[in-house]
Amino acid sequence: MTVLSIERLRIEFPLRRQVLVAVDDISLEINAGEILGIVGESGAGKSLTGASLIGLLEPPGQVSSGQIRLNGRDITNLTQRELRKIRGKQIGAIFQDPLTSLNPLLTIGRQLTETLNAHLKLQQSEAKERAIDMLREVGIPAPEQRMSSYPHELSGGMRQRVVIALALCCNPELIVADEPTTALDVSVQAQIILLLKKLCLKQGTAVMLVTHDLGVIAEAADRVAVMYSGRLVEIGPVGDIVENPIHPYTKGLMGSIPVIGAHKHRLAGIEGAMPRLDDRPHGCAFHPRCSHATELCRSQQPKLTAIESSERKSACHYNDEGKFR
Amino acid sequence: MANFIVTRILQSAAVMFFVALICFCLFRYVGDPIVNMVGQETTIEDMEALRQSLGLDKPVLVQFAHFIAGALQGEFGISYRLQRPVSELIAERLPATLELVFVSAIIALTLGISGGLLTGIKRNAWYSRLVLALSLVGVSLPTFVVGILLIYLFAVTLNWLPSFGRGQVVDIGWWSTGLLTVSGWKAIILPAVTLALYQTTLILRIVRAEMLEVRRTDFIKFAWARGLAPRSVYFNHALRNTLIPVITVTGLQIGSLIAFSIITETVFQWPGMGSLFIHAVQFADVPVMAAYLVLVALFFVLINLIVDLLYFAVDPRLRMSAGH
Numbered sequence: 001m002t003v004l005s006i007e008r009l010r011i012e013f014p015l016r017r018q019v020l021v022a023v024d025d026i027s028l029e030i031n032a033g034e035i036l037g038i039v040g041e042s043g044a045g046k047s048l049t050g051a052s053l054i055g056l057l058e059p060p061g062q063v064s065s066g067q068i069r070l071n072g073r074d075i076t077n078l079t080q081r082e083l084r085k086i087r088g089k090q091i092g093a094i095f096q097d098p099l100t101s102l103n104p105l106l107t108i109g110r111q112l113t114e115t116l117n118a119h120l121k122l123q124q125s126e127a128k129e130r131a132i133d134m135l136r137e138v139g140i141p142a143p144e145q146r147m148s149s150y151p152h153e154l155s156g157g158m159r160q161r162v163v164i165a166l167a168l169c170c171n172p173e174l175i176v177a178d179e180p181t182t183a184l185d186v187s188v189q190a191q192i193i194l195l196l197k198k199l200c201l202k203q204g205t206a207v208m209l210v211t212h213d214l215g216v217i218a219e220a221a222d223r224v225a226v227m228y229s230g231r232l233v234e235i236g237p238v239g240d241i242v243e244n245p246i247h248p249y250t251k252g253l254m255g256s257i258p259v260i261g262a263h264k265h266r267l268a269g270i271e272g273a274m275p276r277l278d279d280r281p282h283g284c285a286f287h288p289r290c291s292h293a294t295e296l297c298r299s300q301q302p303k304l305t306a307i308e309s310s311e312r313k314s315a316c317h318y319n320d321e322g323k324f325r
Numbered sequence: 326m327a328n329f330i331v332t333r334i335l336q337s338a339a340v341m342f343f344v345a346l347i348c349f350c351l352f353r354y355v356g357d358p359i360v361n362m363v364g365q366e367t368t369i370e371d372m373e374a375l376r377q378s379l380g381l382d383k384p385v386l387v388q389f390a391h392f393i394a395g396a397l398q399g400e401f402g403i404s405y406r407l408q409r410p411v412s413e414l415i416a417e418r419l420p421a422t423l424e425l426v427f428v429s430a431i432i433a434l435t436l437g438i439s440g441g442l443l444t445g446i447k448r449n450a451w452y453s454r455l456v457l458a459l460s461l462v463g464v465s466l467p468t469f470v471v472g473i474l475l476i477y478l479f480a481v482t483l484n485w486l487p488s489f490g491r492g493q494v495v496d497i498g499w500w501s502t503g504l505l506t507v508s509g510w511k512a513i514i515l516p517a518v519t520l521a522l523y524q525t526t527l528i529l530r531i532v533r534a535e536m537l538e539v540r541r542t543d544f545i546k547f548a549w550a551r552g553l554a555p556r557s558v559y560f561n562h563a564l565r566n567t568l569i570p571v572i573t574v575t576g577l578q579i580g581s582l583i584a585f586s587i588i589t590e591t592v593f594q595w596p597g598m599g600s601l602f603i604h605a606v607q608f609a610d611v612p613v614m615a616a617y618l619v620l621v622a623l624f625f626v627l628i629n630l631i632v633d634l635l636y637f638a639v640d641p642r643l644r645m646s647a648g649h
Contacts, residue, residue: 054550056546056549056550084552084553084554085552086552087549087550087551087552088550088551088552088553089552092550092551093547093550093551095543095546095547095550096543097543100542100543100544101543101544101547102544102547103544103548103561103562103565103566104544104566104640104641104642105565105566105639105640105641106561106562106565114553114557114561115551115552115553118551118552118553118554118557119552150641150642152641152642163547166547166551167551
């Protein structure tokens, strides 16, 4: 069942002199219980895509065209009041830094119960009970006592568990997790990802996992969408994309993952940098960095097209010759 | 935390001790107190008698001990000018100043915080820009100009409010209050507004700046993402996190309200400590000046102590670090 479907989403930043297009022509779907990873470099537009779902784009950013549907309902142009009923209730959000996501002056319990009370009609005691259950669910020891703790009394990993509890406490249909493990120790990262995966599977929650960490994607995601300079360049099942990328950019990304035990002299990287928003090249945005670029790449923007006999799509003029190199 | 409080109280006591030392030196060494007290016809024998009866012939350290002991009981000697105990004069004047300061502090806090919230939340609205522009006027105009302008407008031209005095006062024990009569309230409006204006704009600008800062933090974004109502996000989450700097500045400002009510009291002929002090300066009435100095220092120290304690009430992180 499709929980989230995004169609031809375009996010613009109208500035005084020009309109910057940060995200263009993004279409994707996430099913119940599925984790879709969104990867890309900083500035590729992955976080903006996540923020647009809950109407939290920083002004002047705005969705200029396209459609976002949650369980079939168009939520693209809702008022703030209508969005408020969706945020936290139908779409939960997890942000990057658990150390700063929680209000330092309020207890964990207060922040949980206020979220519950904002969306559900609960008695004070019910809300408290549910908050404690939620803390237990995310693996916080002695949840009754933790209710009266302040964020600074917990470790980073524990705080991210609280953030997850906050995101999941109203049983949302979709979770937008924006770099949920980036600020954590590597040893804690795996625990958090596993926890998120387990809970979402249990509740049937769809997850949009935004990250630049390919390791996290490989571990958690069911499908992956790769973004480059505001567009999707490749999307498909995680196994295919990691093991057999088609788009030259995805290839470059996968080639840049260090592998323990591999005897390579130097880790492969992608030459150059992603173009600035106001300085996108003509044609395929990746062509200046692509070693296979041709005249066609320089003049025409490739479309995201389905790859035969797979569930994949890739946006390269030379999809069919994907085996080049 | 108890440890911290005790330390702070001891520090406050030390500050007060040094202030007392300065006041004592002022009293003892600015002119001869006896010559200041008596008329020109007094004989030398009489002066010596007075000197002995006041203990001014004793060693300086003993005198200082006397001064401290007196100050602790609220005794600061006798006013040269009015020939009455300073403590009596202060007790008469203190309520007027404290009421004035109290009312202006309420005005400054209410208008400052609400104005700061408004301009911080709706920062691009026309009324926010207007409030900010007006606040610039409040910061830059000197108090006495504002006071005179207000008198001209509301007392002289419109004739709505009295231009001087406290109106009718009611005595409750030794405390005389103007806050229980209509004329008292009318009389306090202009001086209180004058005194509050600068503090209002200061608090407004701080609350606004802090709000703009806090709004960008992750936990505010997260609060929105949890679907909380704007009221809850702004008050429970944002405003609360702006309170530490606001409390700090407000505390200091209330201290200066007391200290700088002198100008406002002079403009409005307000019968408070400020005008008592101004007259004392004119007549070199050292005991009154010394007592005023000690009292203002005491208020500053007390307010700072309260501010420190308020930090704990607001920020749980401090409670923890001070516990160790």
